[in-house]
Amino acid sequence: MTARPRIVGALAGLLATAWFFVLALARFNQAKATSYDLTIFSQAAAAWRRGELPRSFVRGPDTLLADHFSPATAVFAPVWALWPDPRALLLTQAVCLGLAVGIVVAVTHARLGPAAAGWVLLTALLGRMLVAGDIFDVHEVALAVPLMAVLGWALLEQRLTAAVLASLGLVLVKEDLGLTVVAAGAVWWWLRGRGRRALAEGALLVAIGVAGLALAVAVIAHFNGGGSSYLDYFTGGSGGALADHSARPTPGLHLDQRVLPVLLLTATAFVVGWRSPLILLALPTLAWRLLSSNASYWSVSFHYDLVLWPVAVLAAVDAVRRHRLAERAWLRPVAVLSGLAVMASGLTLLVDKGIDPRAAFSRSAELADLDRLMVGVPAGATVAAQNHLGPYLTPRFEVTMLGTGRPERVRYVVLAADRRPEFQAPPCARDQLLRDLRGQPGVMIRQVGDLVLADLGTSRPAGLRACSAG
Known part of the structure; x- marks a missing residue:
């Protein structure tokens, strides 16, 4: 990658960080923040800062590691030490989103040029995936967004060290991301040429994913002998004490709702992203969301799509270059219409939630x-x-x-x-x-x-x- 895409990416990242912090701060100042989940993560950050395992009075006496395997949230500790306020976590999340946008815009600029990079930046700032996650408090998956961007870039550029480091980070963010890393191993093998060396390198990523998943299951089981409350959404099972604070399973298929994440992913990938092997990284997240009986997981109004954004856009970039789609007359209108759709959806969400960016500079x-x-x-x-x-x-x-x-x-x-x-x-x-x-x-x-x-x-x-x- 030459200097120009890096500079453009850095500027895009700074702009995205500022924009997402303004939106999050506006919501905070409008008294729209919630204990589920901003208080939870604020109390977890304070616990990490004290050198303790993360806990939240909102979630009960158990460590939060009995709920989600997310030791990566320890990075909130120094942030809380510098500014012990929930807004510090909002800023941290905005920085994570900005980093991801910067990386993806830089890759787009290097592979497809400045016009495509500009369109990707605009759809990132106003599109549904990032906007929805940004204006719903703070979540550990925000830490995964720049790591997913790095992983996607590493797979496309065949940078094994970067892919390994990103994978190691991802399995520490949330328990299900081990499955995503397993998928990354398959993508590596495919993009690397499907030879013996590619198989060995891909197997390394698969091993990281499997080990991360096993570690997550072991830690959750250790701290929550009754079982994770999230099992209820897949098995109708126990859930332990934490289940008392979780939403109840929703019976029925509700296919009109379950299909929404797939539609949003398709639009964010400008449709053509489905022609890239990179889109395989999105399938584990889509699978557990669509198979779940938790209606919130089917929604596109929360934070569950954050990790899919880098995958969707980088898959589109790869597909355009891999299949020489830039020469096709239909590509431009498809990209424009898809981008307009995701931006209209994002702006509609801001209006529906009553988020006024000007409120970032005042208090209700x-x-x-x-x-x-x-x-x-x-x-x-x-x-x-x-x-x-x-x-x-x-x-x-x-x-x-x-x-x-x-x-x-x-x-x-x-x-x-x-x-x-x-x-x-x-x-x-x-x-x-x-x-x-x-x-x-x-x-x-x-x-x-x-x-x-x-x-x-x-x-x-x-x-x-x-x-x-x-």
Whole structure:
């Protein structure tokens, strides 16, 4: 790769980092961040910073390694040490996405030229895959996005050392990525010429993937003897204690929903990406999502497509060059229409979620009310907070989520006395809790705007009672 693509890639990466941080910060400042998952990862970062295994009061007493195998989240520790605030993790995620965009744009520029690189950059900034992941808190899979970009580049350029290093990183990000690395071994063998040497080198990547998967299973089993809650979505099985905090399986095929990730991948790969062997890297992620009974996995509005973005675009770049598709008259309209589709989808999501980029430079009135509400509450106090309020309390307090039947013992409860729907805390349950608390001696309640703080007097469970209407 010459200097020009590298410079273009670096500038694209800086622009993408700034843009994605603006979007994430805007959502944060609009009081749209949530305990699931920003508080969880913030508390994990704080635990890593203390030299402990990652834990979250939101998820219960177990280490998060009993939930997902993601030791790579230890990189959040120095970030939290420098800036102990959830926004530090939002910035880290934006940097990860920016790195991936920079790598992919550089590869595109080197292989297809500046026009294609510019189109890839535009679709990255506004397309559904990266935008959806960026505006939904923080997740460990963001750490995998630049690694997937490096792996894709290494496979195309036949750089074994880079492929090995990227693979080693990927298996430490999340348990299922071992399967992706196994697929990378097959892609290496195919692209390398399918000879004896190619087989040996591909087998090395397969071995890394298998070892990573085995290690992940062993660690999760060690810390969660009851089994991962995510098994419920594939086997109807146990799930252990963590299953109490997870979404219930959705019965039925719902093919109209399950097909959405495939359609988005196809559009993001400009359709032609399916003609590249590199697209094989996307199949393990697609498989577990489509086979799952968790409806969230079928959605294209969360973070599950993040790792697919580098694969989709690099597969398209490879297909165009490998099959000389640039000479075909139909390529340009297909690329333009596909790009417009993914950008329209991304912009629609921003509108639907009410994300205003200008909010990155201001703070909502609700957050100002929350600051006033918490004056006088001692630092380190245990607080059960409504899902959309928890992240803003995390730097100062030990926060869990206010929800139905939750057992955590807390001294304070923070909620909104309004009619907005909320994960695990519907309005009817919040109303019932307030009625119950107002009738109890020793409980002190104060309100600022729509926000309510209840001092329970002693530490005790503050789980909501189930109710039949929102």
